[in-house]
Amino acid sequence: MCTATLAENAEGYQGCTSEACNFVHYENPTPVVGAIVEYEENSVILVQNVGWPGHWYGLVTGFLEKHEHPDEAVLREIEEEIGLKGELIEFRGHYDFKQMNQIIMIYHVKASGPIIKGDELADYKVIPIEKAKGWGAATGIALDKWLLEKRGY
Numbered sequence: 332m333c334t335a336t337l338a339e340n341a342e343g344y345q346g347c348t349s350e351a352c353n354f355v356h357y358e359n360p361t362p363v364v365g366a367i368v369e370y371e372e373n374s375v376i377l378v379q380n381v382g383w384p385g386h387w388y389g390l391v392t393g394f395l396e397k398h399e400h401p402d403e404a405v406l407r408e409i410e411e412e413i414g415l416k417g418e419l420i421e422f423r424g425h426y427d428f429k430q431m432n433q434i435i436m437i438y439h440v441k442a443s444g445p446i447i448k449g450d451e452l453a454d455y456k457v458i459p460i461e462k463a464k465g466w467g468a469a470t471g472i473a474l475d476k477w478l479l480e481k482r483g484y
Contacts, residue, residue, distance in 0.1 A: 360427070360434045364405040365392040365470050367423065367477050368413070371443045375463050375474075378412060379454040388456055390470040392435065405438045413455060414447025423477060426469035437473040 335349035337356065347354040368376040368391055377388035393408035395401060402419055409417040417440040426435045448455060460482070465475030 358432060360432050362395045362401070363392055363428070363433045363435045364395065364401050364408060365390045365435045365437045365473065366405050366409055366417065366440045367437065367474055368409060368415070368417065369420070369439065369441045369460075370415075370457055373461075374457050374459050376413060376442075376446070377456045377458060377463075378452050379456075380451055381453045383453065388454075389466075390437070390474065392470065401436045402438075405436075405440060409440060409442060412449045412452055413442075414449065415442040415444055417442045423473055426473055428469040430468075433469075435469050435473075437470065439477060 333347060333349055333352040333354070335347050335352060337345040338348050340346040340355065344358065345356040370376045376391070378391055379385075379388050391405075391409050391412050393404065393411070395404045396407075399407075402422075406417050406419060409415055420439040420441055423437040423439050426437060427433070428435055446455060446457075460478065463474070463478055465471035465473070465478065
């Protein structure tokens with residue numbers, strides 16, 4: 332703001348070096364929603380975003396829009412990405428995704444009907460719950476926890 336240089340401060344953030352300025356670039360995380368979409372008869376939907384490697388599939392996720400509540404955002408993202416009207420079952424928790432500086436709010440949502448792949452997706456998979464498995468990042472950890480409960484372990 333004052334055009335002085337930035338340097339790392341004692342808390343590890345980039346801050347202004349001018350004593351007359353108190354600017355700190357906090358790099359607050361970006362809020363994101365994610366959905367474990369339980370689909371029809373005992374399966375889940377995983378999606379592959381455009382630009383992802385061919386073997387990467389994940390949960391339906393997306394950014395909150397201005398003044399949007401996370402409950403509304405997750406249902407909107409499901410409709411945009413896979414063309415389904417979802418029924419919000421429960422909030423499953425929040426997970427940090429440090430690589431992208433995001434906080435992801437995960438929901439369990441039920442949906443049925445014909446899937447219509449949106450523009451943001453390269454592909455999707457419908458996977459039986461007994462064959463589904465998570466991965467070592469935020470959304471995968473959330474999916475694994477849900478699967479353990481769903482399978483009764």
